Amino acid sequence: MFAAPMTPLDRIRNFAIIAHIDHGKSTLADRLIQACGGLSDREMKEQVLDSMEIERERGITIKAQTVRLNYKAKDGETYVLNLMDTPGHVDFAYEVSRSLAACEGSLLVVDASQGVEAQTLANVYQAIEANHEIVPVLNKIDLPAAEPERVKQQIEDVIGLDASTAIEISAKTGLNIEGVLEALVQRLPPPSGDSEAPLKALLVDSWYDQYLGVVILVRVKDGVLRVGQKIRLMSTGATHTIERVGVFTPKGVAVDELGPGEVGFITAGIKTVADCKVGDTITEERRPAAEPLPGFKPVQPVVFCGLFPVDAADYERLRDSLAKLRLNDASFEYEPETSAALGFGFRCGFLGLLHLEIIQERLEREFDLDLITTAPSVVYHVYKTDGTMVAIHNPVDMPDPVKIDRIEEPWISATIFVPDEYLGGILALCEERRGIQRDLTYAGNRAMVVYRLPLNEVVFDFYDRLKSISRGYASFDYHLDGYQEGDLVLMNILVNSEPVDALAIIVHRSKAEQRGRALCERLKDLIPRQLFQIAIQAAIGGRIIARETVKALRKDVLAKCYGGDVTRKRKLLEKQKEGKKRMRQFGKVEIPQSAFLAALKMGNQ
């Protein structure tokens, strides 16, 4: 432990890195850490910052992280450079905005052969909104395919930034890392703040550490944070006493205090991250700030789905695993849900589809659970004839249609970058998904289209279609863009006239028949023939819009069963009995739960 004195404001530079996946953000971060001696070569492992396995595999940062670098600049002074690594995905747009609010500038990293992508653009706009000084960096300049001049032009055309002073580097080889560090010092403004003013620190992110409890990442705006201080979280009014103050180098190092402009962490005996809301303002209990920092909003899940264990015996384990994940990620919600078709599970809310996938994957991988997810649903605002509004994210909660005045659904504004040759297919996809074109521009041989789209059309296999149409070359980003009335209906799937709760969906009337038919056909193939004919129907209210029939079994009998076969065949009965326990009865027929599971699995593919 060592005591670092508060750093003077003009020696601090706080910056974020904005980049598309694979454009080299993490590699650049590694080089910067190395160049400033943050870690020895021995400690250096590739992509230090993305510490979760899934983060590393997917190249996505989920939690914000910081690294404090000490850089001796050419002017002879030593500067503290705080690198803020932000979540890089649209699902975490709010978290990104808070990370950006903790910095004064950004490095805009663009692959010199690939050019600007949709994700880059969305984040750059956020950085511009946060009044950042933006330094364009062209990475992978060493590659033969690099076209720095074209990409600079594109940055100017598409983003409207002056790219003439863009820094050309290769993070992989370490080329011109010095240039990046010098630009940070020279081009980024130092932070401002008043160490004498009442404490105001931005809660950037938090996570659960099994030894330390909740660790909060902070950026001090005014005042000073020190051990023993009694703080208050302004959104909830909760008070805590600071136990530790420190910075990441990227190793955690204790310091005495953090002053204005500084970035670091505190611990304060807080038990769950749910109590630490991203964007909240931390102030001092004894001398609170009059106003919190601007921009705080509570996180609201956008996409919901049911999560059910394939094996009912895993229910308890799923519950415990969700609780463990939630310790570290307060942005997803869950509550118990019981389905007649799937048994016991949970209804979960997520920030977006990627967030859903990440949680599902972590449950399956880290907790070794085999899960089934029901079709993702957005949050509908259902206005009832009595003048009240209910937010519905589970089709089974849909009020009686006669009590509904109108239903509003969330829309998004989507930005898609795509090479020319796939543009036609992408436009067709957007139109098919009820999209309304807002903009179409070209930058070189790439088109940028902006569409308004209903979110419920996007949660249903939109990414997969986008990827396959563009052979993986399209990039996509969106932000929520308000609610709008839609002709939405509840579609039920009926098996022998009884609804299968897990397969109900809320869908636009124009899409109901198509979706209904697809589901009926799928189930028809999955449900084995039985003694009785099985009718599979899709229905809106009492109206049948699609129907399939599983014909009754005509022959199913063992040809031979003699004295030597009895034991073996009885053992088969044991299996049949086990299987019966997983059957769901619909009238006279029993449908294996596995058929519904398979129908949902296929739906997710």
Next chain:
Amino acid sequence: MSFALYIHWPFCRSKCPYCDFNSHVRDSIDETGWRKALLAELDHFASETAGRELATVFFGGGTPSLMSPATVASILDRAAARWRLADDVEVTLEANPTSVEAEKFAGFHAAGVNRVSLGVQALDDVALRALGRRHDTAEAVRAVELARSRFRRWSFDLIYARPGQTVSDWARELDRALPLAGDHLSLYQLTIEPGTAFATAQARGELRLPDEDTAASLYELTQERLAAAGMPAYEVSNHARPGGECRHNLVYWRHQDYVGIGPGAHGRLTENGQTVATRQFRAPETWLDAVERQGHGTEERIALSSRETAEERLMMGLRLAEGVAREAVREAVDESRVRDLVEAGFLADDADRLRATAAGRQRLNAVIGTLLRSD
């Protein structure tokens, strides 16, 4: 309660590609040694079931017609000495319809065999080759005719729903078969059993069985033709003129007692009101060693729970047209499902018997699945 003896002869000249029975091909067989061992095991079981009367004896395999009539005779003589043989005892021997084996029919008859069951399998030379059989149609027909001249009762097996077989193909084959039939016919739908050559071929996509609808049509045709010929099904795959039923096999389906000797043979014996299931070592040499060492080759002897016994009775009894006593299967059956099945015409509405209708027998796996109590 009838009491039966089954003797398993585990050897064949060659292994048929559809067969998953306990059959083995050996270059040479020490028949004297095998006879001694079978007799020893017979003695062993006889000492446990002393005083009972054998209603039926069945030589199965493998290919028991490869045994010498002398071996068959010594086993039957020993059985008669250890138990009592019923006056009308039914003694069946399975035989391949080749000329070599048919020549031994007189000897088997003299030994005490009074019924033969011939593995004809097809009356179509192409099909016989595909089924890996060593005889052709003409030879099989001669063997049936010889059996008819030697035995009062004879039966033969046919396999249908073979790859590529159509309903009219099968109708023609049945037309040829019926005039050859005695009091009994076994007509089996080809079933691909795991671990057989056919299973491998099927996995490779080289063997395609008729689909369910064709298989159903073939089965329905079989029922119609045989009923019209006065040989209705008394069991899923077995047809007889009245009184011509195989009494030995009825012992299995009625879940009565039987002793099984020889490699892989199974038995069911009632002891103190409980059913005991016996199983002999399956591998011929392992069984032989065990018998030589300890006088029997029993690998497993398990007392079944009353629930398991009821399940076996349900599974076997519903195969029979006569069904099964309700009381005997009460523990295995979910009574709440009976009504649906009766209404749908898969079960008959008898007060004291549970009986599958013809339509129910055709879908017996699903009927049993529905009836089975799972709690």
